[in-house]
Amino acid sequence: MPESQIVFENIIKTFGEAVAVEKMSFSIEQGEFLAIMGSSGCGKTTTLRMLAGLEIPSEGEIRLNGERINELAPAKRNTPLVWQSLALFPFLTVLENVEFGLKMHGIEKTERRERALKWLDRMEIGEFAERSIDQLSGGQRQRVALARALVTEPPVLLLDEPLSALDANLVVRMQGVLSKLQKELGITFVYVTHSQSEAFAMADRVVIMSKGLIEQIGTPQQVFREPATRFVAEFVGSNNIISGKVSSKHSDVHRTDLFQGVPYTVDTDLGEVVISSGELDLGATVELVISSDRMDISFDPSDLENQFPCKLVSEEFVGSIVTLLVETENGMELKIQKQHKDIENIQLQTGQALWVSWERKSAYIIPGR
Amino acid sequence: MRADKLIRWFLWGYLGLVFLFIFAPIVTSIIFSFNSDRFPTIPLGSFTWKWYQTIYNDPDVWDAAKTSVIVALSTSCLATFIGFCTAYTDFRYQFKGKNSYLVLALLPPTIPLIILALAMLAWFSKIGLSGQVWSIVIAHTVLCAPFAMAVIRLRLQQMDPDLESAAWNLGASEWSAMRYVIVPFAMPAIVSSMCLTMAVSFDEFAVAWFVSGLNKTIPVIILEILQGNIDPQINAIGTFVFVTSITLVILAQLIFMLRTPGSASNA
Numbered sequence: 306m307p308e309s310q311i312v313f314e315n316i317i318k319t320f321g322e323a324v325a326v327e328k329m330s331f332s333i334e335q336g337e338f339l340a341i342m343g344s345s346g347c348g349k350t351t352t353l354r355m356l357a358g359l360e361i362p363s364e365g366e367i368r369l370n371g372e373r374i375n376e377l378a379p380a381k382r383n384t385p386l387v388w389q390s391l392a393l394f395p396f397l398t399v400l401e402n403v404e405f406g407l408k409m410h411g412i413e414k415t416e417r418r419e420r421a422l423k424w425l426d427r428m429e430i431g432e433f434a435e436r437s438i439d440q441l442s443g444g445q446r447q448r449v450a451l452a453r454a455l456v457t458e459p460p461v462l463l464l465d466e467p468l469s470a471l472d473a474n475l476v477v478r479m480q481g482v483l484s485k486l487q488k489e490l491g492i493t494f495v496y497v498t499h500s501q502s503e504a505f506a507m508a509d510r511v512v513i514m515s516k517g518l519i520e521q522i523g524t525p526q527q528v529f530r531e532p533a534t535r536f537v538a539e540f541v542g543s544n545n546i547i548s549g550k551v552s553s554k555h556s557d558v559h560r561t562d563l564f565q566g567v568p569y570t571v572d573t574d575l576g577e578v579v580i581s582s583g584e585l586d587l588g589a590t591v592e593l594v595i596s597s598d599r600m601d602i603s604f605d606p607s608d609l610e611n612q613f614p615c616k617l618v619s620e621e622f623v624g625s626i627v628t629l630l631v632e633t634e635n636g637m638e639l640k641i642q643k644q645h646k647d648i649e650n651i652q653l654q655t656g657q658a659l660w661v662s663w664e665r666k667s668a669y670i671i672p673g674r
Numbered sequence: 675m676r677a678d679k680l681i682r683w684f685l686w687g688y689l690g691l692v693f694l695f696i697f698a699p700i701v702t703s704i705i706f707s708f709n710s711d712r713f714p715t716i717p718l719g720s721f722t723w724k725w726y727q728t729i730y731n732d733p734d735v736w737d738a739a740k741t742s743v744i745v746a747l748s749t750s751c752l753a754t755f756i757g758f759c760t761a762y763t764d765f766r767y768q769f770k771g772k773n774s775y776l777v778l779a780l781l782p783p784t785i786p787l788i789i790l791a792l793a794m795l796a797w798f799s800k801i802g803l804s805g806q807v808w809s810i811v812i813a814h815t816v817l818c819a820p821f822a823m824a825v826i827r828l829r830l831q832q833m834d835p836d837l838e839s840a841a842w843n844l845g846a847s848e849w850s851a852m853r854y855v856i857v858p859f860a861m862p863a864i865v866s867s868m869c870l871t872m873a874v875s876f877d878e879f880a881v882a883w884f885v886s887g888l889n890k891t892i893p894v895i896i897l898e899i900l901q902g903n904i905d906p907q908i909n910a911i912g913t914f915v916f917v918t919s920i921t922l923v924i925l926a927q928l929i930f931m932l933r934t935p936g937s938a939s940n941a
Contacts, residue, residue: 359839379842392840396858405854409845457845 308371310335310493311356311461316365318351318517325351327517329365335460338487338494340508342501344540348517349497353463356495357386369461380409385454386463389470391446393438399449400425400434406457424452444475451486461493468503480506501542505529513537531669535592538671543597543628545639548673549573551589568665574635579610581665590673597640599667602629603660612662615639617655629653631661700916707909714906725910735911738895742876744807745891749814750872756815757822757867762856765830766838780820790817791884798885805887813881818871825870825930829863830856862929869926873919 309332318326326348333339341349354360355367358379367374374382385406393402400421407417425431428448433441441449447467454462464483468476484507487494498504504511505525513520513528513536520540521533532538538546549571566581571591580593606612615631618638627648629641639661702714707726711719729735760779764772782790794813798804803812837859841851857864879893886894896911 357843359843378847379839380845380847383845384843386840386843388836388840390834390836392834392836394837394840394855394858396861405841405846406844408854409841409847409850453844 308368309333310370311495312366312368313352314366314368316352316355316362316367318348318355318360319363324517326355326362329517329519331512331519331522333493333495335493336491338484338496338507338509339512340496340498340504340510341512341514342498342504342540343514344499346516347514349514350465352514353386353465353495353497356461357384357463358382383457383459384461384463385457385459386465387450387454387467389466391450391467391470393446393449393453395438397438398434399430399436399438399441402438402449403452403456405453410457421452421456424456425449428452443471444479447471447479448482451482455486455490459492461495462487464494464496466498467496469498469500476503483507501540513540515540530596532594532671535671538592538594538669543640543642545595545597545600547573547575547578547593547595547637549578549591549593551585551587551591552577554585554587555579566666574637575613575633578668579665580668580670582670585670585672592671592673593668594671595663595668597628597642600639600641600661600663602631602641602643603662606660609662610665612660615659615661617653617657617659619655620653631659633661700912703909704913704916706906707913709906712906713904714909725907728907729910729914732907734890735892735895738890738892741807741810741886741889742891742893745810745814745882746872746875748811749818749875750868752811752815753818753871753875754822754826754864754867756819757824757871758826758860758864760819760823761827761830761860764827765833765835779823782816783820787878787880791881794881795884804885805889807889809885809887810882810889810891813885814875814878817878817881818874821874822867822871825867825926826860826863829860829930833859862932866926866930869922869929873922873926876922877915877919 311333313329313331316326316329317324329348329352341352343349351360355362358374358377358381362375369382369384394405397405400418403421403424404417407420412420422431422434425434428451430441430445430448430452433445433449438446438449450467467483468479471479480503483494483496487507494507496504496508508525510522511525511528512522515536521528521537523531523533528537529541532541532544535546538544550573551569552572553570555568555570566583567585568579568581569585571578571580571593573593578593580591582591585591606614613633615633618630618632621628621630622645625645627643627645629643631639631641633639641661705718706714708721708723709718710722710724764776769775791813794809794816795804798809798812803809833856837855838851841855842848846854877893878891879897882891883894883897890898892911892915896908896915899905899908899911
């Protein structure tokens with residue numbers, strides 16, 4: 306089997322005492338849209354810069370198409386980067402900016418003009434060719450940066466938080482542009498971001514990093530529904546995480562339960578919680594991850610399992626989704642997300658007594674260390 | 675309302691006085707350069723070009739002017755080149771002792787000119803280089819390079835540090851990045867620095883007087899004429915020097931302040 310297009314093998318990068326990237330191994334397939342995600346300082350940008358040749362790994366090996374590129378000069382890689390600051394050349398026109406890469410690769414004038422104009426048209430900014438950069442809006446500059454990076458028809462495009470300076474609605478539009486572009490060109494995109502929505506909207510696979518380590522690699526669905534670690538569960542947004550200890554295995558296994566796993570009881574700060582899981586050791590520590598959209602509230606208790614009394618702390622309305630924050634009797638805060646249309650007719654007041662519940666299969670189990 | 679107006683008038687008057695204080699001597703010199711009387715007295719005599727004709731016909735003044743121009747041009751190129759290199763080192767690299775490096779690079783203008791001039795003279799005679807045009811050029815370069823560096827450094831500080839990396843990333847070698855990105859970006863500062871160092875060199879007297887030998891520059895010949903007798907052609911030469919310098923300095927300022935695309939505006 307041929308090797309993946311890009312391979313990171315045991316990569317370590319240190320700056321003096323500080324460790325930016327700690328023993329990292331992963332690979333990227335040709336034509337894949339890979340997002341590297343993490344909070345600032347997690348090493349995601351350093352990873353991207355090593356791929357571009359702007360940083361040299363302290364240890365390990367990076368291979369591009371099977372060849373070691375650790376020390377290869379950035380100019381010899383053809384791995385253009387779309388910068389967070391865009392880094393457009395302010396003393397050149399839009400057209401000259403786009404031509405720059407071709408000029409550096411020794412393409413003669415008429416051809417490079419033609420190719421640059423073609424890319425400007427493709428990015429729908431052909432009419433601005435002769436303008437200077439500071440006459441353009443943020444979104445237009447973004448398109449110039451993309452055209453400049455793609456004009457040499459590289460096998461890999463690197464993007465470092467390219468949309469972080471744009472307005473929310475423009476971000477969504479540019480996501481569409483990027484996704485479409487990547488599919489049409491069939492080239493590899495490596496996209497660094499701190500934004501979950503950007504990563505999930507576009508990426509085939511997501512790498513979650515924290516403190517120089519990879520926490521999880523997987524599809525957006527996997528990362529969202531089956532977080533590998535507590536960090537991932539917290540990072541990818543609206544999860545409730547409850548720690549506990551497995552106390553007993555149920556003997557009354559129904560036939561239907563067999564398909565969903567074995568029911569266990571877990572002792573948590575809330576009390577006894579029933580879960581459904583693969584084999585677990587009795588007495589093992591586990592983290593229960595319950596997505597906030599899989600929790601329910603009611604005014605009165607019923608005979609549901611995993612039901613606990615609580616008090617409404619706050620209600621946050623963000624468009625079609627409402628996030629309710631409740632506090633249980635022992636002081637644990639839980640988040641519950643509901644569609645606004647589902648609860649708009651219910652009168653909720655802060656401080657109101659409610660019951661929170663969830664189905665046993667809604668809890669995703671992370672085995673404790 | 676009334677009080678505001680009063681303060682305004684007072685401030686305008688104050689400003690006028692300051693400018694009068696600064697420029698009165700020069701203006702006087704310019705006025706007397708067109709005065710027909712030999713001695714600078716009031717009332718003025720009639721208008722005349724006589725003193726300008728005198729210096730125009732004086733081969734010594736021409737020689738001095740030629741020397742000054744050669745020295746100023748060479749100095750401005752050399753000093754700007756050295757200043758650019760120093761400023762770029764500061765922009766690009768982090769190293770131990772960088773602060774000392776910068777302080778050393780900025781030191782020459784803080785040394786009293788006479789001391790610097792004496793040291794230069796002693797040094798040049800040791801290495802057999804005294805009394806040549808080149809010795810003035812070298813001495814002036816030492817004096818001017820820090821100004822060049824300060825101006826260019828200011829410009830490079832406005833540059834997005836990603837620009838250079840972006841050039842490499844797009845396939846530019848280190849030299850191409852220098853040629854197509856760093857130098858074009860710094861160009862306003864480079865031209866401005868050339869004007870400024872040219873003006874400094876053109877005006878400079880003390881060092882030139884010590885190391886010039888027989889190759890007198892304009893300021894040196896002014897002193898020589900002055901020592902001989904009272905002669906209004908001094909005013910004429912003075913006016914010429916003043917106009918040249920002030921033009922260069924204003925030019926430097928204008929070029930540097932040309933709207934610098936991409937620095938402030940798209941921050």
